[in-house]
Amino acid sequence: MATFRRRNVGGASGSAVAQASGTSPAEEEEDEDALWKRQIQGKLRDTHKPHPHGFFAGLLLCAQYVAANATRSSRSTAIGITTVFVVVFFVGLLQNIVLRAPLIFLRLAETTAGEMDLLITPETVNFDPLLNLDNGKTEIPRFSFFNATDLQEKLSRNPLVQGASPRWILRGHLNTPE
Known part of the structure; x- marks a missing residue:
């Protein structure tokens, strides 16, 4: 598989790199231009790595970032998970109370006014x-x-x-x- 070579920008160092690799600066520039064209056309892609702009690549990157951050700061992770569970519990409790509110008010009215x-x-x-x-x-x-x-x-x-x-x-x- 072909790889990109970095060009050193500058007078003497650029020619020194070209002479060390055994190619002339013109040939190196042609090779690099051909590699860029193949990269743009999608023909130069590593099959072992996900596409850098794909959905699953972004998802994998996010998962790796979250896992690394969780191992780095375990205390913050525990606080965050506990906070999520507490909030979900209280929202569920409030939803249950709202659904049963008519029954509660009916029973309260029956006990205060009599039936x-x-x-x-x-x-x-x-x-x-x-x-x-x-x-x-x-x-x-x-x-x-x-x-x-x-x-x-x-x-x-x-x-x-x-x-x-x-x-x-x-x-x-x-x-x-x-």
């Missing part, structure tokens, strides 16, 4: 729609309509009731694994 539930159900053909105590019957319970607006108007006259909101209650079955 009372009153279950009012309309009459059904069967005994009780929620408890369904008459399992022997195959008849589907039929509900009469329930006027929530009328109930809210009646309850708004009571000074002890702050408000009423209708909710849907869904029945379900809970089985124990036995």
